[in-house]
Amino acid sequence: MANILQEIEQQIAGAKRGVAKQNVGVVREIGDGVAKIEGLTDAMLNEMIDFGNDIYGIALNLEETEVGAIILGEYTHIKEGMECRTTGRLLSVPVGMGLLGRVVNSIGMPLDGKGPVKSDTLYPVEKIAPGIIKRRSVSQPVQTGIMAVDAMIPIGRGQRELIIGDRSTGKTTIGIDTIINQARMNRAAEQAGDKSYRPLYCIYVAIGQKQSNIVRVTNVLEEHGAMPYTIVLAASAADTATNQYLAPFAGAAMGEWFMDNGMDALIIFDDLSKHAVAYRQVSLVLRRPSGREAYPGDVFYLHSRLLERAARLSEKAGNGSLTALPIIETQLGDVSAYIPTNVISITDGQIYLETDLFYQGIRPAISVGLSVSRVGSAAQVKAMKQVAGRIKGDLAQFRELAAFAQFGSDLDAKTQAQLERGKRIVEVFKQPQYNPVPIEVQVGLLWAVQNGFFDDVAVDKLKDCQAQMSDYLTSRKPELMTKILKEKALSDALVAELKAAVTEFKQTYR
Amino acid sequence: MKISKEARHIARSLYRDSLTDGRLDESKVRTIASGLTAAKPRELIAILKTYERLVRLEIERNTARVESAVALDGAMQQQITAQLQQIYRRPIAAEFGVNPELIGGVRVRVGSDVWDGSVAHRLRELGAAL
Numbered sequence: 001m002a003n004i005l006q007e008i009e010q011q012i013a014g015a016k017r018g019v020a021k022q023n024v025g026v027v028r029e030i031g032d033g034v035a036k037i038e039g040l041t042d043a044m045l046n047e048m049i050d051f052g053n054d055i056y057g058i059a060l061n062l063e064e065t066e067v068g069a070i071i072l073g074e075y076t077h078i079k080e081g082m083e084c085r086t087t088g089r090l091l092s093v094p095v096g097m098g099l100l101g102r103v104v105n106s107i108g109m110p111l112d113g114k115g116p117v118k119s120d121t122l123y124p125v126e127k128i129a130p131g132i133i134k135r136r137s138v139s140q141p142v143q144t145g146i147m148a149v150d151a152m153i154p155i156g157r158g159q160r161e162l163i164i165g166d167r168s169t170g171k172t173t174i175g176i177d178t179i180i181n182q183a184r185m186n187r188a189a190e191q192a193g194d195k196s197y198r199p200l201y202c203i204y205v206a207i208g209q210k211q212s213n214i215v216r217v218t219n220v221l222e223e224h225g226a227m228p229y230t231i232v233l234a235a236s237a238a239d240t241a242t243n244q245y246l247a248p249f250a251g252a253a254m255g256e257w258f259m260d261n262g263m264d265a266l267i268i269f270d271d272l273s274k275h276a277v278a279y280r281q282v283s284l285v286l287r288r289p290s291g292r293e294a295y296p297g298d299v300f301y302l303h304s305r306l307l308e309r310a311a312r313l314s315e316k317a318g319n320g321s322l323t324a325l326p327i328i329e330t331q332l333g334d335v336s337a338y339i340p341t342n343v344i345s346i347t348d349g350q351i352y353l354e355t356d357l358f359y360q361g362i363r364p365a366i367s368v369g370l371s372v373s374r375v376g377s378a379a380q381v382k383a384m385k386q387v388a389g390r391i392k393g394d395l396a397q398f399r400e401l402a403a404f405a406q407f408g409s410d411l412d413a414k415t416q417a418q419l420e421r422g423k424r425i426v427e428v429f430k431q432p433q434y435n436p437v438p439i440e441v442q443v444g445l446l447w448a449v450q451n452g453f454f455d456d457v458a459v460d461k462l463k464d465c466q467a468q469m470s471d472y473l474t475s476r477k478p479e480l481m482t483k484i485l486k487e488k489a490l491s492d493a494l495v496a497e498l499k500a501a502v503t504e505f506k507q508t509y510r
Numbered sequence: 511m512k513i514s515k516e517a518r519h520i521a522r523s524l525y526r527d528s529l530t531d532g533r534l535d536e537s538k539v540r541t542i543a544s545g546l547t548a549a550k551p552r553e554l555i556a557i558l559k560t561y562e563r564l565v566r567l568e569i570e571r572n573t574a575r576v577e578s579a580v581a582l583d584g585a586m587q588q589q590i591t592a593q594l595q596q597i598y599r600r601p602i603a604a605e606f607g608v609n610p611e612l613i614g615g616v617r618v619r620v621g622s623d624v625w626d627g628s629v630a631h632r633l634r635e636l637g638a639a640l
């Protein structure tokens with residue numbers, strides 16, 4: 001009770017103070033979630049505009065006599081002739097640990113019915129990315145748990161790696177698997193009391209997706225125990241274009257909080273193709289001139305300023321990081337369309353998914369030849385480098401040979417052997433969804449492939465053999481696995497131990 | 511109404527021609543408006559509307575609408591006018607009016623700037639804060 005009285009007294013004290021200047025405007029035109037406002041001469045770009053009754057807009061177009069503002073939420077309550085005012089605030093969202101485990105919208109309001117979001121800090125949605133001085137190069141890995149990625153397209157903390165492919169090729173699944181693996185590792189480190197492990201928190205931003213899809217993703221994360229380390233930010237297809245346009249920026253603000261506080265976070269933008277469409281819609285109603293494919297001219301800047309916010313900060317700036325995995329959907333594999341080329345040029349590499357591979361049953365359908373990671377290898381665990389260093393080349397060679405072998409010419413024994421090895425590598429990299437493989441097990445398996453331990457296993461039996469070997473390594477050789485994980489490199493002694501273990505397993509396997 | 515770039519451009523240059531030493535010149539505005547109507551250029555209505563709007567905004571920028579719950583006496587009016595002059599450093603014409611809805615206090619509007627010292631506004635703020 002006393003608190004309330006104090007609050008009221010504060011309010012009265014505030015009200016007694018001098019009269020503050022306000023800057024107002026009058027709504028001249030309203031439609032499609034955009035208001036044209038006359039006046040508001042003091043409005044700043046991206047400033048929040050107060051329409052009263054808890055309705056806010058954001059000033060996006062500042063013109064000579066007018067301000068164009070996009071409305072957040074219900075714009076049907078806004079009428080022509082209504083007065084509105086500047087607030088002096090930029091659009092901000094709640095950030096902090098309290099958002100983990102929550103599903104929120106573009107302005108950080110809860111969508112999961114679990115009560116208000118606990119947060120005492122707000123971050124502006126639009127923020128200038130950290131400068132060069134504050135950054136350092138990528139040096140710590142993000143373990144996705146997807147063998148093909150961790151072995152051949154390694155991602156580092158602070159990197160921006162694009163996931164690109166046609167519809168329904170497993171793009172979202174790569175992101176979800178990565179989140180599930182982080183939860184697994186975060187929890188393991190927590191339970192072991194390992195203070196040296198830097199947990200990686202995840203933010204999944206769903207833009208313009210069907211509501212049912214978002215529910216499905218959230219359920220999967222829940223089932224796999226990933227929600228305690230994850231924030232889901234959803235602006236579904238049913239949301240306004242404005243909210244879809246803001247969603248990735250709001251997510252980036254939440255990620256930046258972790259980075260600024262010396263922690264690591266990973267953000268997935270699913271997907272930026274739909275984001276570009278939402279932005280095009282906003283721009284069209286704001287009557288901005290449009291360019292290629294009817295996108296506004298600054299759509300490149302839109303995505304580059306968003307992705308620039310991913311960074312690895314220097315020791316002095318707190319050592320935090322924000323990793324970004326933007327997703328782009330292509331049409332019939334066309335990467336030369338406007339938005340795909342833009343985002344490819346902004347990111348540090350891409351994971352390219354192919355429909356053909358997907359339907360051949362090679363899942364995840366990663367095209368090894370077209371996928372690259374430009375900075376991640378600096379962060380790859382040494383043990384993985386030792387076993388996977390040559391594998392990308394081997395696979396590429398296999399593809400060539402396989403095409404050649406189709407012509408049915410006689411093959412010499414060496415080529416034959418290469419082909420057989422190649423088939424097995426392809427098989428080893430097939431991986432069901434939501435089944436991340438710990439990095440130490442990956443190292444063991446790849447070492448076994450490279451050293452011919454799978455050569456005498458029939459290709460159609462290989463998955464079974466691989467699964468049993470994984471089991472064997474995790475349940476029967478946990479000390480060896482822990483050693484690989486801790487030492488992060490394969491010493492001669494470890495190789496000998498690994499060899500013994502794999503040989504032992506092979507004797508029991510039939 | 512969609513106004514073409516050209517119409518907007520013409521309106522803007524006519525508006526610039528309506529100024530004398532940076533201030534709106536009433537006689538020029540009259541001449542331009544009637545001249546324009548007589549000349550009947552393409553998009554006459556659009557040009558006129560845009561021109562009118564620019565003129566109106568300029569007038570509003572130089573006019574203070576002072577509202578109070580009860581009529582202000584001459585001394586009070588003079589004090590407010592002098593204060594506005596000081597803030598804007600340009601001549602501001604003040605128009606005074608009575609608006610009982612304010613309950614008490616004064617509300618001043620110049621262009622898009624508003625100083626709201628009315629009791630009604632303070633009550634609203636108090637309500638919103640609680």
Ligand SMILES: Nc1ncnc2c1ncn2[C@@H]1O[C@H](COP(=O)(O)OP(=O)(O)OP(=O)(O)O)[C@@H](O)[C@H]1O
Nearest residue numbers: 166167168169170171172173174363364431432433
């Ligand atoms: N590694 C995998 N193994 C088996 N099935 C998979 C794998 N990855 C994805 N799938 C299946 O493929 C389908 C498409 O996956 P996903 O939704 O991840 O693709 P997407 O590219 O994000 O699709 P969309 O274009 O609809 O966003 C899903 O039914 C998913 O279960």
Ligand SMILES: [Mg+2]
Nearest residue numbers: 171172173270
């Ligand atoms: Mg998807």
